[in-house]
Amino acid sequence: MTEAKKTPLLDELEKGPWPSFVKEMKRAAANSPSAQDLLGQLELSYVDKKAHWKHGGLVGVMGYGGGVIGRYSDVPEQFPNVEMFHTIRLNQPSGWYYTTKALRQVCDVWEKYGSGLTNLHGSTGDMVLLGTQTDKIQTIFDEVSNFEEHPFDLGGSGSNLRTPSCCAGPARCEFAMIDTLDLCHDLTNEFQDYLHRPMWPYKCKIKISGCPNDCVASIARSDISIQGTWRDDIKIDQEAVRQYVAEGFDIEGLVIAKCPTKCMSWDGNELTIDNANCTRCMHCINKMCKALRPGDDRGATILIGGKAPILQGAMMGWVIIPFMKLEPPYEELKEFLEKVWEWWDENGKTRERIGELILRLGMRNFLRAVDLEPIPQMVQAPRANPFFFWWPEEVVQD
Amino acid sequence: MAQARTDIGPPLYKDMLPPIIKENYGKWRYHEILKPGVLVHVSETGAKLYTVRAGSPRLISIYFIREICDLADKYCDGYLRFTSRNNIEFLLSDESKIDPLIEDLKALGIPVGGTGNSITNIVHTQGWVHCHTPATDASGIVKAVMDELFEYFTTMKLPAKLRIALACCLNMCGAVHCSDIAILGIHRTVPKIDHENLHKLCEIPTLTASCPTAAIRPNPKLKSIEIKAERCMYCGNCYTMCPSVHIIDPKNDAVSIWVGGKISNSRIGPRFSRLAIPFLPNNPPRWPEVVDAVKKLVEVWAANAQPGERMAEWIDRISWEKFFEITGLPFTDKHIDDFTLAQTTFRCTTQFKW
Numbered sequence: 001m002t003e004a005k006k007t008p009l010l011d012e013l014e015k016g017p018w019p020s021f022v023k024e025m026k027r028a029a030a031n032s033p034s035a036q037d038l039l040g041q042l043e044l045s046y047v048d049k050k051a052h053w054k055h056g057g058l059v060g061v062m063g064y065g066g067g068v069i070g071r072y073s074d075v076p077e078q079f080p081n082v083e084m085f086h087t088i089r090l091n092q093p094s095g096w097y098y099t100t101k102a103l104r105q106v107c108d109v110w111e112k113y114g115s116g117l118t119n120l121h122g123s124t125g126d127m128v129l130l131g132t133q134t135d136k137i138q139t140i141f142d143e144v145s146n147f148e149e150h151p152f153d154l155g156g157s158g159s160n161l162r163t164p165s166c167c168a169g170p171a172r173c174e175f176a177m178i179d180t181l182d183l184c185h186d187l188t189n190e191f192q193d194y195l196h197r198p199m200w201p202y203k204c205k206i207k208i209s210g211c212p213n214d215c216v217a218s219i220a221r222s223d224i225s226i227q228g229t230w231r232d233d234i235k236i237d238q239e240a241v242r243q244y245v246a247e248g249f250d251i252e253g254l255v256i257a258k259c260p261t262k263c264m265s266w267d268g269n270e271l272t273i274d275n276a277n278c279t280r281c282m283h284c285i286n287k288m289c290k291a292l293r294p295g296d297d298r299g300a301t302i303l304i305g306g307k308a309p310i311l312q313g314a315m316m317g318w319v320i321i322p323f324m325k326l327e328p329p330y331e332e333l334k335e336f337l338e339k340v341w342e343w344w345d346e347n348g349k350t351r352e353r354i355g356e357l358i359l360r361l362g363m364r365n366f367l368r369a370v371d372l373e374p375i376p377q378m379v380q381a382p383r384a385n386p387f388f389f390w391w392p393e394e395v396v397q398d
Numbered sequence: 399m400a401q402a403r404t405d406i407g408p409p410l411y412k413d414m415l416p417p418i419i420k421e422n423y424g425k426w427r428y429h430e431i432l433k434p435g436v437l438v439h440v441s442e443t444g445a446k447l448y449t450v451r452a453g454s455p456r457l458i459s460i461y462f463i464r465e466i467c468d469l470a471d472k473y474c475d476g477y478l479r480f481t482s483r484n485n486i487e488f489l490l491s492d493e494s495k496i497d498p499l500i501e502d503l504k505a506l507g508i509p510v511g512g513t514g515n516s517i518t519n520i521v522h523t524q525g526w527v528h529c530h531t532p533a534t535d536a537s538g539i540v541k542a543v544m545d546e547l548f549e550y551f552t553t554m555k556l557p558a559k560l561r562i563a564l565a566c567c568l569n570m571c572g573a574v575h576c577s578d579i580a581i582l583g584i585h586r587t588v589p590k591i592d593h594e595n596l597h598k599l600c601e602i603p604t605l606t607a608s609c610p611t612a613a614i615r616p617n618p619k620l621k622s623i624e625i626k627a628e629r630c631m632y633c634g635n636c637y638t639m640c641p642s643v644h645i646i647d648p649k650n651d652a653v654s655i656w657v658g659g660k661i662s663n664s665r666i667g668p669r670f671s672r673l674a675i676p677f678l679p680n681n682p683p684r685w686p687e688v689v690d691a692v693k694k695l696v697e698v699w700a701a702n703a704q705p706g707e708r709m710a711e712w713i714d715r716i717s718w719e720k721f722f723e724i725t726g727l728p729f730t731d732k733h734i735d736d737f738t739l740a741q742t743t744f745r746c747t748t749q750f751k752w
Binding site for chain 1: 403405409413423447453455456457460462470476477478479480481489507521523528544568570571635648661668670682683705706737739
């Protein structure tokens with residue numbers, strides 16, 4: 001072990017009531033020279049006000065094109081134990097449910113071959129193991145993928161399908177209108193090849209929420225956002241509504257007045273919902289979940305194009321399929337996804353996300369490519385400008 | 399030596415679910431928040447599942463994981479989960495174990511809360527800990543902000559929920575752009591080009607194509623590129639493509655604050671966060687200016703919003719001009735968009751407030 005360096009700036013972040021990541025780094029550093037040098041290098045970053053990591057670097061596991069991210073220090077002479085400090089992404093189980101056995105066995109492997117530091121979880125959803133050396137990566141993978149119980153596979157990185165993720169789902173939530181856990185697991189397995197072998201123009205993310213509350217932020221954080229919804233009437237238990245009011249719940253102020261389409265009324269005894277005007281925002285159900293439930297005709301809305309700002313600015317997903325039934329084996333969805341990816345793969349430029357390609361080539365071309373009819377649910381409003389295209393077959397040719 | 403095998407897929411979630419969940423899968427009827435950080439989900443069968451939600455710094459050691467596993471073994475038959483905002487959730491079927499679990503969590507310094515009208519854990523990125531493009535650190539700011547807002551994690555006294563997220567550069571691997579309050583690291587200067595090495599390390603056509611404002615042109619004489627300074631908006635995408643275009647500038651890299659975004663469809667639909675504060679200094683180790691700005695925003699909103707009104711809904715009701723007046727934040731030319739969708743944000747009505 002090298003001698004522990006002083007970290008006066010980071011020590012300031014051990015103070016205060018919120019759990020401290022510096023404390024975690026120090027715990028790891030007590031047993032890991034690389035965690036110790038990470039601490040030292042981070043202290044240097046706090047002095048210099050900049051990161052001390054070099055740009056990228058290719059490392060990997062046999063048979064995979066992604067899942068491991070190379071990371072090299074730009075001050076290795078000062079911190080030799082983080083000269084290499086690579087990240088391994090492990091594909092989390094659907095909904096981030098774990099047994100302690102599953103977590104402990106990963107910890108044991110990471111204690112042997114890594115820094116002992118992790119993120120539970122990374123932004124895309126993976127279990128992130130932070131910091132190991134090139135020669136240990138294959139061993140780590142071989143061990144985690146050969147656990148007798150709960151073996152782990154790598155997650156995605158690079159220009160591939162990123163690890164799909166989903167909300168708590170029907171395992172722990174009454175709002176889940178699709179089986180997000182099963183769908184996430186099924187799609188991940190179905191598209192393993194896309195996930196592990198980067199072959200696309202850029203990354204593509206799938207996130208699945210069981211209802212329009214969208215707890216996994218799919219609309220902002222995924223190219224393909226799948227959100228559970230329903231088509232029939234909200235189910236009302238009038239007795240339970242009266243119970244809420246009897247207990248002093250402000251139904252007028254907190255529910256009726258806040259309904260975005262004003263489709264609800266309360267006459268002091270009965271709650272009435274004009275379902276034809278309901279946009280299924282979930283507010284009333286969220287507030288009165290003992291009395292109100294979504295209808296029984298359940299499926300999902302699929303939105304496409306969501307992403308962070310790079311390159312053409314941040315985008316939220318656009319409604320592309322207002323309603324699709326989602327039952328195993330999810331054939332309709334899988335066929336749709338294959339069509340989307342094929343069009344994108346064929347037409348996308350390097351590092352062009354699906355949403356950006358749709359903007360560049362026009363939604364009409366995208367809709368044709370994936371065999372969807374345009375419908376008003378796809379837009380906020382029709383176009384206001386008179387510049388628009390016609391297909392050759394729609395005009396008289398000379 | 400273990401044999402290499404590939405494409406086995408993630409561990410099966412069904413094997414990770416406690417018996418009470420297996421028995422009541424898809425049968426949950428409703429839920430209630432019993433107290434801050436404690437939920438009960440009630441099934442059609444009458445079964446009750448209790449959840450204790452606890453905060454985590456996300457960057458955690460295996461020793462922390464083993465500690466929470468010990469608690470899950472002691473109180474939850476070995477089952478637990480994590481939320482999309484990096485909280486830990488302990489899943490209990492025995493109500494009498496809730497308070498002892500909370501006591502044990504407290505003893506470990508792990509706070510319980512983040513439910514209902516609270517500020518839950520901050521979603522964030524890697525920062526200086528493990529990324530090569532950041533304009534600021536992530537974990538450090540998050541720790542400093544959560545220390546200051548701690549009481550809002552452990553209570554539910556706000557008008558509505560408030561979601562904070564942090565990304566340390568515009569790559570936004572935390573996709574913070576739809577948060578009630580977003581903390582975003584920004585670069586503010588044109589990248590410096592290492593002409594010597596550029597042609598050895600980078601592909602010039604890919605590099606020119608990487609610029610969203612077409613500021614990069616080839617410079618055939620130097621076998622390099624040049625950047626039109628007046629077009630560059632410092633997004634750093636060129637640096638992602640090419641290590642010889644240095645975007646990192648410790649003297650100028652800074653933090654910006656954005657407000658009024660949301661994800662969920664409840665009431666008003668999802669929307670982007672908008673620029674509130676274009677510049678705050680990068681001031682480690684505790685970023686006092688950022689902490690102060692976030693706290694003030696939370697408290698101004700809490701004092702002025704109606705019950706149930708999230709940041710975006712409050713601003714919708716009072717207007718952006720009133721938002722700047724009430725918060726006392728200066729409105730500058732930085733607040734007026736000049737990127738691709740600028741015109742969608744200009745006002746085209748004589749209706750406004752003074």
